[in-house]
Amino acid sequence: MKVYTMEEIGKHDNKENGIWVTFRQGVYDITEFVGKHPGGSSKILMAAGGSIDPFWSIFANHNTPEIYSLLESMRIGNISEEDAKSNKNDLYDAYANEPTRHKALIINGHKPFCAEPPSSMLVESFITPVDLFYVRNHLPVPEIDLKDYTLELAIEGEIKKTLDFEAIKKYDKHTITAAVMCGGNRRSEMSKVKKLKGINWNVGAVGNATWSGARLCDVLRDLGINEDAFNHIQFEGYDLDPSGAPYGASIPIAKAMDPRADVILAYEMNGKSLSRDHGFPIRVIVPGVVGARNVKWLNKICVSKQESQSQWQQGDYKGFSPSTNWDNVDFSKSPAIQEMPVISAICDPQDSDVVEIKNGKIQVKGYAWSGGGRKIIRVDVTNDKGKTWYTADLVEDLQAKQGRYWSWSLWRVELPVEKNINEIEIWAKAVDSAYNVQPESFANIYNIRGLLCNAYQKVKIQLKQ
Numbered sequence: 001m002k003v004y005t006m007e008e009i010g011k012h013d014n015k016e017n018g019i020w021v022t023f024r025q026g027v028y029d030i031t032e033f034v035g036k037h038p039g040g041s042s043k044i045l046m047a048a049g050g051s052i053d054p055f056w057s058i059f060a061n062h063n064t065p066e067i068y069s070l071l072e073s074m075r076i077g078n079i080s081e082e083d084a085k086s087n088k089n090d091l092y093d094a095y096a097n098e099p100t101r102h103k104a105l106i107i108n109g110h111k112p113f114c115a116e117p118p119s120s121m122l123v124e125s126f127i128t129p130v131d132l133f134y135v136r137n138h139l140p141v142p143e144i145d146l147k148d149y150t151l152e153l154a155i156e157g158e159i160k161k162t163l164d165f166e167a168i169k170k171y172d173k174h175t176i177t178a179a180v181m182c183g184g185n186r187r188s189e190m191s192k193v194k195k196l197k198g199i200n201w202n203v204g205a206v207g208n209a210t211w212s213g214a215r216l217c218d219v220l221r222d223l224g225i226n227e228d229a230f231n232h233i234q235f236e237g238y239d240l241d242p243s244g245a246p247y248g249a250s251i252p253i254a255k256a257m258d259p260r261a262d263v264i265l266a267y268e269m270n271g272k273s274l275s276r277d278h279g280f281p282i283r284v285i286v287p288g289v290v291g292a293r294n295v296k297w298l299n300k301i302c303v304s305k306q307e308s309q310s311q312w313q314q315g316d317y318k319g320f321s322p323s324t325n326w327d328n329v330d331f332s333k334s335p336a337i338q339e340m341p342v343i344s345a346i347c348d349p350q351d352s353d354v355v356e357i358k359n360g361k362i363q364v365k366g367y368a369w370s371g372g373g374r375k376i377i378r379v380d381v382t383n384d385k386g387k388t389w390y391t392a393d394l395v396e397d398l399q400a401k402q403g404r405y406w407s408w409s410l411w412r413v414e415l416p417v418e419k420n421i422n423e424i425e426i427w428a429k430a431v432d433s434a435y436n437v438q439p440e441s442f443a444n445i446y447n448i449r450g451l452l453c454n455a456y457q458k459v460k461i462q463l464k465q
């Protein structure tokens with residue numbers, strides 16, 4: 001095999017010269033592959049002319065035999081011995097300092113860490129315990145020392161103010177109960193329609209917690225901005241991708257400035273300091289809005305005319321028509337998901353469970369939620385494919401004010417079942433206070449990223465007489 005120096009490799013960082021990368025000892029010509037990279041060509045081009053090791057260390061889902069052999073097929077040679085020696089990337093593990101996690105979590109991705117609780121545990125309590133609350137990280141968990149923590153406040157990129165942790169705690173403490181849900185919750189059901197891309201969440205990429213902190217509107221008001229001159233409030237996390245870009249997202253300024261929208265810079269979850277996985281020391285909670293905008297490990301807030309330019313605001317977390325595919329998708333044409341649609345899930349029993357009949361009935365439990373502060377007004381459940389609907393009993397946040405219903409509602413219902421039937425299918429659908437109701441089928445809401453998966457849940461179970 002040919003031997004190359006890093007200097008030579010470095011010249012191959014553009015289309016004209018061809019695009020090369022290195023991985024461990026190998027040198028690869030990926031010119032033809034760039035356009036086909038599932039994560040987008042801009043992502044893979046960050047490694048052009050250099051090593052992909054640090055990227056794969058962070059986006060560790062690349063470390064599979066299939067991807068290694070795909071890469072091998074593009075090999076053109078080796079790194080010179082001298083350069084290989086000084087290349088210490090092999091030893092570097094960006095995930096060496098992750099927190100320990102609860103054993104009960106079902107892991108959907110190790111690096112970055114993504115996990116959800118078993119669904120039957122999820123509906124055991126109205127407030128989800130911190131250790132069982134789903135975790136969705138895109139990057140390694142940053143290590144933050146409270147003494148060094150700062151939050152920068154900027155207008156159009158220019159820093160106007162820097163707050164330390166104590167300065168944030170000086171603002172009035174505000175406590176809300178709110179569910180946070182990932183835009184991809186229940187994706188595994190949508191993926192049965194057709195192949196799609198994303199973490200294979202079951203029904204557990206949601207949790208309900210109390211959050212305490214400073215109101216974003218109070219902090220922004222002290223900046224003395226003219227609200228009408230701007231459109232968005234952008235957030236950046238302390239978690240950085242290999243190019244040094246932070247996780248980022250934004251919300252409309254109207255939401256951020258509205259005291260009744262209850263957007264808070266949270267430092268407590270369920271009455272305790274935030275845990276590392278959930279954003280220590282500060283994260284923004286934007287109730288009623290998709291999880292992705294609830295930026296953890298908050299480093300910077302920027303008032304702007306523009307939305308966040310981050311990949312997660314611009315090139316992800318958007319919905320599309322079922323007929324949009326990876327060849328014709330144009331991310332610039334769809335708005336970023338903000339408020340979430342009405343959704344419910346059956347958590348107990350689960351698909352293919354064997355359920356005991358008691359007094360001619362079976363018990364079914366789940367949760368329901370809607371974005372934008374809309375309350376769940378009803379959950380309907382059927383076990384005869386919609387001929388008969390039973391209304392479930394709701395456990396709800398009795399303190400919530402109208403239009404500010406941020407919590408989920410738990411529900412339970414006793415369904416009568418006929419004798420001598422071995423298998424039934426249970427469906428559930430929720431209705432929110434705007435009388436929005438869930439769509440019946442996933443086929444008609446399918447989208448390539450598997451987001452907004454709010455069709456009726458349909459669960460088949462076995463009956464034990």
Ligand code: MTE
Pocket residue numbers: 133134135136137138139180181182183236237238239247277278279290291292293294295296297
């Ligand atoms: N904030 C930062 N800084 N980095 C992230 O990876 N993930 C987002 C959001 N905030 C993320 C983030 C996504 S997609 C979701 S669904 C929620 O955090 C998950 O919050 P949780 O891990 O506390 O449940």
Ligand code: MO
Pocket residue numbers: 136181182183184291292
């Ligand atoms: Mo998410």
